[in-house]
Amino acid sequence: MTIAPSAHCPPPIAPVPAPRGLFGRGREWVALARLLDQVEAGHSATLVLHGDLGAGKTTLLRHLQDHATGWRVVRTEGLEAARAVRLGGLRRLVGLGPHAPGAALTDRLARAALREPVLCIVDDAHWLDRESLCALAEAAWAIPHAAPVAMVFAHSAPGGLDALIGLREMAVGGLAERDARVLLRSVLPCPLDARVEDRIVARTAGNALALSELARWQAPDTLADALERCAPPDLADLIAASYRRRIERLPAITRRLLTMAAVDPCADPARVWSAARPLGANAAAVAAANAAGILEFGHDLRFHHPLARAAALDAATAQERHEAYRALRAVPV
Numbered sequence: 413m414t415i416a417p418s419a420h421c422p423p424p425i426a427p428v429p430a431p432r433g434l435f436g437r438g439r440e441w442v443a444l445a446r447l448l449d450q451v452e453a454g455h456s457a458t459l460v461l462h463g464d465l466g467a468g469k470t471t472l473l474r475h476l477q478d479h480a481t482g483w484r485v486v487r488t489e490g491l492e493a494a495r496a497v498r499l500g501g502l503r504r505l506v507g508l509g510p511h512a513p514g515a516a517l518t519d520r521l522a523r524a525a526l527r528e529p530v531l532c533i534v535d536d537a538h539w540l541d542r543e544s545l546c547a548l549a550e551a552a553w554a555i556p557h558a559a560p561v562a563m564v565f566a567h568s569a570p571g572g573l574d575a576l577i578g579l580r581e582m583a584v585g586g587l588a589e590r591d592a593r594v595l596l597r598s599v600l601p602c603p604l605d606a607r608v609e610d611r612i613v614a615r616t617a618g619n620a621l622a623l624s625e626l627a628r629w630q631a632p633d634t635l636a637d638a639l640e641r642c643a644p645p646d647l648a649d650l651i652a653a654s655y656r657r658r659i660e661r662l663p664a665i666t667r668r669l670l671t672m673a674a675v676d677p678c679a680d681p682a683r684v685w686s687a688a689r690p691l692g693a694n695a696a697a698v699a700a701a702n703a704a705g706i707l708e709f710g711h712d713l714r715f716h717h718p719l720a721r722a723a724a725l726d727a728a729t730a731q732e733r734h735e736a737y738r739a740l741r742a743v744p745v
């Protein structure tokens with residue numbers, strides 16, 4: 413089901429300007445901003461964003477979260493490395509505070525909504541463990557009968573996700589050509605040769621991750637050649653290789669830190685830091701991972717993209733991954 417203006421969605425009261433730093437996405441932004449309007453008007457609203465890897469779903473969700481000032485934002489995400497961890501997605505849920513064991517998610521959201529408007533964001537739903545996805549989907553169905561809450565899911569499962577079937581959907585496709593050019597230019601330090609730019613824009617088909625990630629880290633004409641070598645280009649492969657090349661050039665201690673961050677199923681910065689420090693990790697190791705565009709490590713532990721996490725795992729030997737697990741397990745809870 414694709415979103416269309418309907419009797420259930422009131423028209424926006426005023427044109428909704430797109431946030432700064434978000435190129436294009438006028439249609440998608442209007443639909444997201446409208447969700448918040450609906451909740452403020454006392455109705456629940458749910459939307460499932462789906463689109464190819466790197467299309468720009470997480471970016472939309474981040475802008476939505478920033479836009480929701482005065483809202484309680486509850487969020488979780490699927491993690492490839494933790495897909496088999498039962499209820500891991502619910503354990504990673506932040507923003508709802510402590511809860512009584514066994515308390516149903518719908519009740520917790522409804523209780524929170526008594527105090528302030530609630531926006532629940534579920535990113536990378538295709539990597540959630542089954543139990544967490546089902547509980548979140550159940551909450552999406554039940555919440556309209558309990559309290560006005562906005563719930564937004566994002567996933568890139570090509571065939572859709574069974575648990576979310578029937579919820580309102582919106583496809584996030586490639587950026588329009590004009591916006592793709594703006595994004596590409598925004599990540600480059602100097603203007604591109606027009607023909608090289610045309611080739612990159614044509615071959616990346618508006619994929620935001622490819623546009624922002626690939627051109628930043630390699631010579632544009634080399635990139636244009638690489639994109640043209642296969643038809644259609646496997647963007648995920650090219651992006652993963654770009655992360656991998658950068659990881660391989662990092663100092664050994666930064667790579668160890670990355671391996672630990674990548675294997676931690678909870679993406680818990682304090683735990684990873686406690687495990688990595690005795691092995692020599694320091695601020696410089698963190699700064700190197702950040703400067704290479706692989707990992708942001710502070711209050712949150714955030715890989716630039718799930719492909720960066722996968723590349724970090726891939727770049728480590730089995731022995732290094734095992735050591736990383738062992739160091740994490742040794743951290744007192």
Ligand SMILES: Nc1ncnc2c1ncn2[C@@H]1O[C@H](COP(=O)(O)OP(=O)(O)OP(=O)(O)O)[C@@H](O)[C@H]1O
Nearest residue numbers: 434435464465466467468469470471568620621624
């Ligand atoms: N509309 C946009 N304007 C500017 N930059 C964007 C836009 N959309 C995405 N980007 C950039 O592209 C990169 C990839 O986007 P994003 O991570 O949102 O994709 P995604 O659809 O969530 O990918 P995945 O399916 O792999 O999770 C981001 O790092 C962001 O910098």
Ligand SMILES: [Mg+2]
Nearest residue numbers: 469470535536
């Ligand atoms: Mg994403």
